[in-house]
Amino acid sequence: MALKPVAPALDDLPTVPALNPGVMGGLKSYVAVRAHQEPLGFPGELVENWEQAAVAKMGELLGKYKSLRVYLDICVKCGACTDKCHYFLGTGDPKNMPVARQDLMRDIYRYYFTPAGKALGGLVGAKPWTRERLDDWYNYFHQCSQCRRCSLFCPYGIDTAEISMAAREIMDSIGLGQKYCNEIIGKVHKIGNNLGLPEPALIDTLEGLEEDVKDATGHDIKFPLNVVGADVLLVTPSADFFAEPHVDGLIGYAKVFHQMGLSWTMSSYASEAGNFGMFIGNYEQMKKISMRIRQAALDLKVKRIVFGECGHAWRVAYAFLNTLAGPFDFLDPKYPVPQHIMELTRGAIMSGAVRLDPSANADKIVTVHDSCNIARATRMGPEPGSQFFYPRDVLKAACPKFVDMHPDTTHARTFCCGGGGGLLTDELIDLRIKGAKPRVEALKQAVDQHGVTHMAAMCAICKSQFTKVLPYYGYDMGMVQSVHQLVSNAILLGGNS
Amino acid sequence: MSGLSMFYAALLYVAAGVLVAGLAVKIRQYWTTPAPLKIAVTPAPTTQAGAWLRVGREAVLFESLFYSNRWLWIFAAAFHAGLALVLVRHMRYFVNPVPEIIVLAQPFGVYGGMAMVGGLLVLLARRFVIDRVRYITRPSDILMLLLLIGIGVSGYGMKFANPTDIVAVKAFIMGLYVFDIRELPVEPPLLAHLFMVALLMIVFPFSKLLHAPGVFFSPSRNQADDPRERRHLAPWAAKLEG
Numbered sequence: 001m002a003l004k005p006v007a008p009a010l011d012d013l014p015t016v017p018a019l020n021p022g023v024m025g026g027l028k029s030y031v032a033v034r035a036h037q038e039p040l041g042f043p044g045e046l047v048e049n050w051e052q053a054a055v056a057k058m059g060e061l062l063g064k065y066k067s068l069r070v071y072l073d074i075c076v077k078c079g080a081c082t083d084k085c086h087y088f089l090g091t092g093d094p095k096n097m098p099v100a101r102q103d104l105m106r107d108i109y110r111y112y113f114t115p116a117g118k119a120l121g122g123l124v125g126a127k128p129w130t131r132e133r134l135d136d137w138y139n140y141f142h143q144c145s146q147c148r149r150c151s152l153f154c155p156y157g158i159d160t161a162e163i164s165m166a167a168r169e170i171m172d173s174i175g176l177g178q179k180y181c182n183e184i185i186g187k188v189h190k191i192g193n194n195l196g197l198p199e200p201a202l203i204d205t206l207e208g209l210e211e212d213v214k215d216a217t218g219h220d221i222k223f224p225l226n227v228v229g230a231d232v233l234l235v236t237p238s239a240d241f242f243a244e245p246h247v248d249g250l251i252g253y254a255k256v257f258h259q260m261g262l263s264w265t266m267s268s269y270a271s272e273a274g275n276f277g278m279f280i281g282n283y284e285q286m287k288k289i290s291m292r293i294r295q296a297a298l299d300l301k302v303k304r305i306v307f308g309e310c311g312h313a314w315r316v317a318y319a320f321l322n323t324l325a326g327p328f329d330f331l332d333p334k335y336p337v338p339q340h341i342m343e344l345t346r347g348a349i350m351s352g353a354v355r356l357d358p359s360a361n362a363d364k365i366v367t368v369h370d371s372c373n374i375a376r377a378t379r380m381g382p383e384p385g386s387q388f389f390y391p392r393d394v395l396k397a398a399c400p401k402f403v404d405m406h407p408d409t410t411h412a413r414t415f416c417c418g419g420g421g422g423l424l425t426d427e428l429i430d431l432r433i434k435g436a437k438p439r440v441e442a443l444k445q446a447v448d449q450h451g452v453t454h455m456a457a458m459c460a461i462c463k464s465q466f467t468k469v470l471p472y473y474g475y476d477m478g479m480v481q482s483v484h485q486l487v488s489n490a491i492l493l494g495g496n497s
Numbered sequence: 498m499s500g501l502s503m504f505y506a507a508l509l510y511v512a513a514g515v516l517v518a519g520l521a522v523k524i525r526q527y528w529t530t531p532a533p534l535k536i537a538v539t540p541a542p543t544t545q546a547g548a549w550l551r552v553g554r555e556a557v558l559f560e561s562l563f564y565s566n567r568w569l570w571i572f573a574a575a576f577h578a579g580l581a582l583v584l585v586r587h588m589r590y591f592v593n594p595v596p597e598i599i600v601l602a603q604p605f606g607v608y609g610g611m612a613m614v615g616g617l618l619v620l621l622a623r624r625f626v627i628d629r630v631r632y633i634t635r636p637s638d639i640l641m642l643l644l645l646i647g648i649g650v651s652g653y654g655m656k657f658a659n660p661t662d663i664v665a666v667k668a669f670i671m672g673l674y675v676f677d678i679r680e681l682p683v684e685p686p687l688l689a690h691l692f693m694v695a696l697l698m699i700v701f702p703f704s705k706l707l708h709a710p711g712v713f714f715s716p717s718r719n720q721a722d723d724p725r726e727r728r729h730l731a732p733w734a735a736k737l738e739g
């Protein structure tokens with residue numbers, strides 16, 4: 001593709017586009033090769049009898065996942081979801097409407113698994129496998145960020161993420177995996193994190209951070225790694241170790257731990273909060289990655305596990321970790337397992353253990369982007385909705401001026417950044433730009449009406465995605481801030497009794 | 498005993514059998530298929546009782562649809578609530594003696610039928626008028642609406658155009674309970690009505706009408722948000738434990 005990606009013109013607020021069939025049909029993320037597939041136990045290339053193999057795998061998953069079983073049957077095609085997906089809103093491609101994306105699988109399901117499909121065929125939309133349909137699967141199930149906005153609005157809660165995860169699992173099993181996800185999962189197994197940073201590089205990075213923070217603040221803020229006997233194990237996305245603005249967030253966590261007087265450590269073995277096993281819908285991979293965190297907690301003899309800022313990582317941690325790698329009966333039962341860093345920071349601000357001077361951020365008018373996975377799949381504290389007000393409490397304590405974006409684009413209704421779900425790869429940049437359109441429209445409104453200068457994010461993927469795509473819309477990449485970066489600016493160090 | 502009565506008796510027995518057995522198979526399948534992970538869409542109730550209340554609101558009030566698409570909610574609610582009133586009105590054909598409450602509900606059933614047919618006509622029009630909905634519509638989606646509209650219209654045909662001997666109809670239905678096939682009045686609207694109702698019962702367990710039982714089995718709605726508090730483990734996932 002020689003085309004230079006161009007951002008679409010923004011509407012005042014997210015607007016339903018005219019249908020533009022097939023406009024994204026040719027956009028295909030790179031297919032995994034043998035070297036990415038085989039370490040995960042998937043065939044190295046598309047198997048000979050892929051049609052039968054895919055049907056057999058679908059049958060297996062129908063028996064293992066109630067979601068798939070029920071959701072493929074019960075859609076009434078009411079259309080309530082059709083204008084809810086950011087990729088549809090940004091591209092106009094009808095196959096990016098959630099129900100149409102699901103139908104790519106539902107049509108095949110009906111043909112091979114339902115009496116109605118076998119008897120009536122096209123009348124009920126049943127369709128047999130063809131190579132074109134498999135290509136549509138590959139292209140369009142890799143244009144879903146599994147953000148679940150459609151599920152929120154569906155009268156039956158039908159969750160396209162469950163369908164796209166199953167589709168990716170089926171494709172992996174027949175040798176048609178996606179390079180980006182599978183290569184990264186291989187790196188976690190081999191090295192311990194998505195970015196492939198080995199232990200010496202981590203040590204080096206963290207020592208550098210200690211020096212930088214010492215120079216900047218005069219305080220000895222530690223970034224401990226592999227400390228046996230520490231109280232807290234911090235698991236954070238590996239982008240926090242060097243990417244901007246992620247690393248400023250990591251500095252913020254370290255300052256919070258320092259001020260709270262907590263003994264904490266990171267682990268080189270579990271140096272990744274992210275878990276791309278979820279994106280490919282593979283329970284075994286997700287479990288294997290999660291078990292590294294359990295192992296690190298055991299090896300380092302910690303009492304608590306705390307996660308840094310990351311969206312899908314927090315979904316896996318909050319909603320799945322207990323299932324995948326529990327029970328965590330060896331940890332201190334006083335604390336939920338795991339905890340979000342926001343829960344600690346907010347608690348410390350409330351109790352006065354951490355004091356902030358918001359004037360440090362007086363030059364900013366800040367808004368916040370709710371990450372899809374945090375918003376629609378988790379909590380941060382005991383209260384439903386704490387995933388929304390915990391970060392806002394922290395931001396309001398750290399910044400004198402905070403405004404929310406349009407309510408149809410925040411809280412549970414938040415739009416995905418456009419880069420989640422295993423799509424944060426360069427060859428999908430066109431999709432990523434267009435998928436960010438609804439969010440950028442709401443941001444533009446906040447900028448125009450309230451003079452917003454910065455948007456805080458609490459997810460490594462959101463931060464990477466926005467710093468990359470905001471410039472296409474004429475905004476500076478520096479607009480994107482880590483929540484804990486703003487905390488880091490405002491925190492008063494030392495002087496705690 | 499006319500052949501027509503025999504045919505309709507057989508048809509209704511088959512339809513009832515297919516409906517009950519088909520639904521039993523599907524509900525058993527939904528019930529027994531495990532949900533290995535907690536996937537409630539949040540914010541969600543933190544207790545199981547709260548989660549069932551959430552499902553109840555979806556089933557009765559169409560809560561998510563209300564926030565999703567207000568026009569669609571109005572017509573979907575008109576159709577479903579109208580259908581509910583119609584079903585209550587029709588109870589008089591299935592129980593003897595007819596309870597007072599069913600007697601009192603009779604006039605509402607007539608209005609319910611209007612809401613039902615009116616709602617269905619709008620739902621049908623949407624499938625042609627709105628380009629996004631037209632794109633996702635399969636022939637069976639239109640046929641299903643036509644079938645329901647046909648049932649409603651033939652029902653009104655009996656009431657207004659071609660009054661039917663409903664005492665005889667009730668006798669026919671009560672006879673079916675005891676396998677005593679009685680004479681069914683030969684009235685075209687009645688025969689069309691019963692035929693389409695039987696067809697609806699037969700397609701029910703094989704079609705998207707499974708949304709009726711299915712909504713209660715949707716994990717994104719019926720799960721409590723308590724994964725940190727309670728360890729959730731499906732039987733097949735337990736086998737992977739080292």
